[in-house]
Amino acid sequence: MILIFGGTTEGRTAARVIDEAGKLFYYSTKGNEQEINLQHGERITGALDTGQMEAFCHEKGIRLIIDASHPFAQRLHETIIEVSGKLQIIAIRYERIYPARLKDVFWCKDYEDAITRLEAESISKLLALTGVQSISKLKSYWTQHSCWFRILNRESSRQLAIYQGFPPDRLCYYQPEEDEHSLLRQYRPQAILLKESGESGGFTEKVNAALEENIKVFAIQRDEEIMKNFVEIVLGEYGLQFAIQKYLPEFFPLRIGISSGTCATAATLAAAKALFEPFAEIKKVTVQLPNKEPITVYVKEVTKKPIIEPDGSDQMFETTATVIKDAGDDPDVTNGIAIKASLSFVRNEGKGAELRSSPEDFKLVLRGGEGVGIITLPGLGMELGTPAINPAPRKMLEDNLKHYLTQIGLSVFDGTFVVTISVPGGEEIAKRTFNPRIGVEGGISIIGTSGIVRPFSSEAFVNAIRKEMEVAKASGTTCVVINSGAKSERAIRSQYLELPAQAFVHYGNFIGETLKIAAEIDIPEITMGVMIGKAVKLAEGHLDTHSKKVVMNKEFLKEVANKAFCCQETINKIDHITLARELWTLLGGEERSRFFTLLLNLCREHCTPLFPNKLNILLIDEEGKIY
Template identity: 40%
Template sequence: MDELQPIPDGPLKTGFTTGACATACSKAALLALILQQKIELVTITLPIGSQHEFEIISCSFDHLTSECTTQKDAGDDPDVTHGAIIGATVKLNNSGDINFLQGKGVGKVTLPGLEIGVGEPAINPVPRQMITNACKKLLADHGLDSKGVDVTIFVQDGEIIAKRTLNARLGIMGGISILGTTGIVTPFSASSYIASIVQGINVAVANGATELVINSGARSEKYLTSLFPSLPAFAFIHYGNWIGETLEKIAKSDIKKVNMGIMLGKSVKLAEGILDTHSGKSTWNKAFVHQLAVNSGYKGDFLNQILSLNMAGRLTELFTFAQDEPFYMALIKACHENCSKLIPNVELVLFLINKDGTYIKYA
């Protein structure tokens, strides 16, 4: 997962989850199989209660199976699955059950800790329920109550798309996950990112991890990976901007030690006690940083330059980025104190990271 993108100005268009798309395809494919006719549009009921019509871009069938696809529209969200072709192949069975099978481009769960069991296709509970409800209603409407359906969800190029996600470190191998709890993608949603944080911590704990490395994203993690060669991939968690939510989840887990990497720009906010560090939610307080420097023993007119800096990363122009520099030690100490309040029973080691990858450590 890359570093977070800035939120654009103005109203943003919502989109639809992979789970909603998979449901639309499953319903369309089953309807095509039952009616033996091509389906071009299908309406599904979303978990939030509203209905939406999906365009079916391909539909093929014979007397035994049917397959339909649609193209995902994530709206204005920078979702890696935006534009992906998602599809479903269905076949009637005599068990009366709705069975889920792994299609090409959909991942398989290989580690415990997720909501779906090991060996199952990575189709989350809400999409499974959506598909089950849609299929059972169609069967009932057409007098096929005793029948069940084998549903195979697939995603074109899903294996390639998955490389841009954190699926592999969660033990989801071979493709993307079919996700969604509302059916709607809200652009730049905090809830979806926080859900991925919780999921990552759950997997780490379920697989015996007691030590984590948490970072804002791929860039900061890259700088610290070499310091923890013995830790498995699932022990590395991206907190994005949601430091508070990440630490609160850790506090309720069996994690004993946290190594936290933070870039300079976020650290000046965290030092002041701001736990949501997104630029759209908060800006760095130059007066606070100025006072921090004064309290650290610095004197002189050069301190007034802090008030004219356009970004916190330029503090390195005023204070040499080094382990023994009092300003940075005061900064990282304040960050440590604010984080420790949320995880009082967890050992915390902080790494303040410069843009060139050098770091200052505090424990």
């Protein structure tokens, strides 16, 4: 059984992730102000002291505690650490992502230190953004100086402020739609005081707005030491699910995993660390996913060998790191393979290793080694003859390497980093994939849009879709948006900003099963985002679009083109396409409009019998534009 301490954005996310498992859990908040829909969770309210928390954990059989509370909920953190230690319960901290500490900010250890520093800087007009609980802690300051406190616009907060003796006419209220600049221009303080609340707490926006208005910024530092007492710290939903999979392996019906692109990135980071931190023990690295969430990836092996220059001198080393791909419960032929990255640095001819300060000087050559396929046909969005390392993993690898070098103070050298990705046995594995059919020869592709592998091929995954649908319905939304994955969801979210996060469900390849579930639980309206690769299969009547079960049928596409009154030249060109996405460039003008309209109508014909309620189908191109 899992117990979440929430009341925050992180708590809401944790509840959503855990709800998808379809098992009972508990969600605890101090008050009842946070609105949250729990399909399988039970909410409890009220602060718990050590004895009460201990008794609750005993009674409910709690095996895992997730502390997703506010970073400044010090007493709660201490209680969780004490109780979990005493009862031998695993305690995980779901932490916020914090920006680097700016030198322009006055960093304060605590409220007493903040008062001392405010006085030292002769600040007599302050806007405090530290919340109603901090009023009493700053009393010695606001009784002597002009001070406003911004608090939540609710009666309990007002009463607490008055109870602490603060003048009501000096209160201002948080308005979600209010721009920080307008607030600062209204009160014109000399300084603002805020807590180091992280990205989800709007810290960066507040600081930037104040500095742009030439207002000084004082910030109370978070307590980093107390967080070290948790068994593990996670920084997002994927890290949370990985942690739960580790400590409660039976909790989720299906395990998520990491993509080959994430493995290649992790191996590259480990190789870089071995090159620049030669005495470091490298068992794991932190990879930043495309959604900016950092996750931990374990490293199997790191080796180093000298590169011998023509004159016989040892000028540099080449380091190689190996990561084993864990695809979770996805039946992926690449699960368990070793993905290697070899990294070396080549100096510019005639120059030494001169440091540069500009990130624009960063140069990276990415090569494919053993077991990585080569692009031999057009249509894959990559140049012919280049390694089959897709654009998203390329960018993730480059961004992570650049970030690491910046972190250690080696932003860029006057030279080029050469990274070679290899997959021992990849050529044999590729024969069991569709790579040879689409023009990728000699090995596998390094792929992954989100960096995470969700299992899309089992009965358990369909059950997971059902649970997500039930959670979506429980959220009160009348429209559920279904997408194949992260890429199509990003494209379509901008059209549905008013919907809660629970209203977005991934169908993977199971379009038919997802629509049946939606009909069974009586979802009033479905909007389905579909990319061209799945649309051409769905239009032919394939409700399970997995590439292992069905491939693009060019003869069918030629029939559609004929019915859409495309010219014979266009129809003939369909014979030469490798992937369905090439249709976006092959078709133009009126032909494009007629073809895709007919394609969507055919998709609708196959979907309507499964879902008789309102159904919208949106076709999404490779740039994320909606047709």
